[in-house]
Amino acid sequence: MYLKPSIHKRCFPTLQESVLHLCPVVAKSGNVDICPYKDNCRFSHNVEAFNAEKPDDLEGSCPFLGDEAPCPYGLACRYSGTHCNDVRAETLDVKKKGSEVNGLKKDVQKLLWKNKMRFPKADAKLKLLGLLGQNLKTKTVADKEEGCQNVSNGSSSCDKNGRCEEPDDSTSRINLPGDSMGAIDCSLEVAEKDVDIDTTSADGERRPLKKPKSLANESCSPFEETNGTSLQKKSVEKSCSQSELVTVTDNVLTETESSMKLHPREKKLIDFREKLYLAPLTTVGNLPFRRVCKVLGADVTCGEMAMCTNLLQGQASEWALLRRHSSEDLFGVQICGAYPDTVARTVELIEQECTFDFIDINMGCPIDIVVNKGGGSALLTKPMRMKNVIQVASGTTDKPITVKVRTGYFEGRNRIDSLITDIGQWGASAVTIHGRSRQQRYSKLADWEYIYQCARKVPDALDVLGNGDVFSYLDWNKHKSDCPKLSTCMIARGALVKPWIFTEIKEQRHWDISSGERLNIFKDYVHFGLQHWGSDAKGVETTRHFLLEWLSYTCRYVPVGLLDIIPQRLNWRPPSYFGRDDLETLMSSDSSADWVRISEMLLGKVPAGFTFTPKHKSNAYDRAENG
Known part of the structure; x- marks a missing residue:
């Protein structure tokens, strides 16, 4: 379903309407002519208006200062006043996380989006253990029994084969074999065919699912037709014998490969001791x-x-x-x-x-x-x-x-x-x-x-x-x-x-x-956070959010010098107390307003209308689970 242009613009305004959403390429270089999208860019190119509305720089220096490459956020950095002005075009593509690894490549991400990623090692192991297609079979039968009841409330949808699928934005959506991977082999096709068999008898009772047929029998049925013409008996027998030979050969190769693989105990292990x-x-x-x-x-x-x-x-x-x-x-x-x-x-x-x-x-x-x-x-x-x-x-x-x-x-x-x-x-x-x-x-x-x-x-x-x-x-x-x-x-x-x-x-x-000393640890965290999430306005607020989540735990610490019994136990919840200085008292507060005050000491004033509620309740006790 497509929205009308007028509705689309009203509901989803372009980023050009806000001058604070400056084009990242323009922000790095300060030159509006470098952006490859020109007038079609969805970000603003108005550098003068951006500088006029940009909030004042934060105290301190840019977290990327001292790197060989310039700050990847350029004009958008909240510490841009500490930048040197020598920005070269050839350094604009330097990644902002040079000391971090394990990023997802764009080509791999596109394959995953299109369900075209193949997993030969995993599928071979699943096939060896007889688990390939098992998840699909179990979930499809369950969906048939439920009758796709969740479709009406929008919690799931059915594809053309009648299989229920979880919404894409679910935190833990169950992936089906062949659905998210795209690597469908013969054994998976057999499992799908076996699932689609009607298991309801004439009297309405459900029959147990039959075991999947062998590849040879499934692929060489004498009733298979091509363009409406039945295959000849000789060609069927020939193709069946060839399929049986291929199946036997594959089994032999699989057993040989598995016998040559390392036993789990022979792998390079990690010594966790001490x-x-x-x-x-x-x-x-x-x-x-x-x-x-x-x-x-x-x-x-x-x-x-x-x-x-x-x-x-x-x-x-x-x-x-x-x-x-x-x-x-x-x-x-x-x-x-x-x-x-x-x-x-x-x-x-x-x-x-x-x-x-x-x-x-x-x-x-x-x-x-x-x-x-x-x-x-x-x-x-x-x-x-x-x-x-x-x-x-x-x-x-x-x-x-x-x-x-x-x-x-x-x-x-x-x-x-x-x-x-x-x-x-x-x-x-x-x-x-x-x-x-x-x-x-x-x-x-x-x-x-x-x-x-x-x-x-x-x-x-x-x-x-x-x-x-x-x-x-x-x-x-x-x-x-x-x-x-x-x-x-x-x-x-x-x-x-x-x-x-x-x-x-x-x-x-x-x-x-x-x-x-505790405040210095928070300063290190903020420095690492700005390097990880970014030193622009969005990165600063992301760092602030996770700092506040952490402060919701650190407030439970009671200084050793104030304890009558040492050490403190993790389940202790002491009453409010005065520390040895105002900062120590502030750090012991369980009020989110005081946590925000600590964050403002490190990241400047919070935006207008800012509120914070911690995400986790670590002492939740669920009595209903006993039934």
């Missing part, structure tokens, strides 16, 4: 925050959880979660998927396009939108699907595969201990156990005794990492001494509240950090 591991943290665990933690002593970092379906759709916002800075010398990417085919193809795609040291599969995420799609903690209730996901992921890449889980789905019903040994046999090189159930979310303390119980059961070849409530070097020492088989402890919210916990562990001391 390493300080910063957990993958949604929203706040972005690249600038990881850089801060690296400066303060973190050894291992991992990107934010990325949804497999969104990565396979080529969503730029999801691919941004995979970006890696050059300072992250031991880096992993974390993905979350509900089905083996989706995970396998994502693993192959990431291995092809990114540089990383390991892939972590999230099987513990408690968020409803993830669990309702079958990912995250929902996999804890489906051991066979867990097995398939880990096996195909491990068989698709030569890099180590790690898994992050919770104790179980429901509180009081721990079940990961019954699977912990199998996880290593399925191909994982390490498993992180968060000592809480999915229902428990982040309430109550983590069950470390249960983590120890799981760690003692596994063979030495599988690294077991504990996670939950590590907030001081004493917590770290206790967990390591109580269970020597524990490889290391993953640090999550403890690093959000006080990122200098890595320094405390390495130096074995309580750091009575001053408010000025």
Whole structure:
């Protein structure tokens, strides 16, 4: 459906109507003649009007000052007064993230958009395990039973084959084989044909689906017609024999290739022992925050959880979660998927396009939108699907595969201990156990005794990492001494509240950090954020937003010098108090207005009408899940 021109302009005004939306090419060079689109450019080319309405520069220097190339934002930079005026045309194409990698190439993104990306390694592994087309078969049958009821409310749509599809902007849309990849082979065609068979009997009862026929029988039916003419019997027999020969040959080659591949235990593994591991943290665990933690002593970092379906759709916002800075010398990417085919193809795609040291599969995420799609903690209730996901992921890449889980789905019903040994046999090189159930979310303390119980059961070849409530070097020492088989402890919210916990562990001391030292850490974060998100108006406000999200955690820290009992526990919620100076008191406030005041000390005044509400409620406790 197309809008009328008048309606389109009224609803979606062009960026030329605002002089503050200056063309990026013109902003870099200051020359309106360089823009290749000329008058057809959707951005403004009015440099004089832009300079007249542009807000005053922020205090400080441009975050790109000192680089070989000029600032990539030019006139649009909020620190443009510190720029040198020597801008050459040949330097305009220099990327603004020279020290960052793992960006999505435009040609690859277009292939993903058009569903034309092929995944030979993943499909070969899926075929070897008998999983190719399984997701399609299961989902199509479910959609037929539901009768496409969601179409009326706009939550889904049906394609011409009658298959229901989730909307494109869904956070965790289920990808169908051949739907998002475009690499359809013979076995997938067989699965599709088998699904489309009417399984309803004459009396209206549903019959169980038949097993798919062999490739030879399916492709060489004696009733097949060409242009209305039946094939001759001899040609049918000849083509059938040829197909059988090809099938047998393919099977032999597949078995030979699989026997030559490395066993999961023979891969180059990562020794996590004694390493300080910063957990993958949604929203706040972005690249600038990881850089801060690296400066303060973190050894291992991992990107934010990325949804497999969104990565396979080529969503730029999801691919941004995979970006890696050059300072992250031991880096992993974390993905979350509900089905083996989706995970396998994502693993192959990431291995092809990114540089990383390991892939972590999230099987513990408690968020409803993830669990309702079958990912995250929902996999804890489906051991066979867990097995398939880990096996195909491990068989698709030569890099180590790690898994992050919770104790179980429901509180009081721990079940990961019954699977912990199998996880290593399925191909994982390490498993992180968060000592809480999915229902428990982040309430109550983590069950470390249960983590120890799981760690003692596994063979030495599988690294077991504990996670939950590590907030001081004493917590770290206790967990390591109580269970020597524990490889290391993953640090999550403890690093959000006080990122200098890595320094405390390495130096074995309580750091009575001053408010000025804490402010310097925030300054480093802002500097890294402007380099990552940009130093123009949009980049400044994006940096401010994520800084405020982080401040919603740091306000929980109580200075060591004010404590009667040392160390502070992560579940403590002390009353309001006065710090040793005004800045320390301001940093302890749980009011978002005070967080905004801190951001204004670093990034200038907020825009008119600015408001902020933190995204996460880390103490949510869902009682309804017990039924």
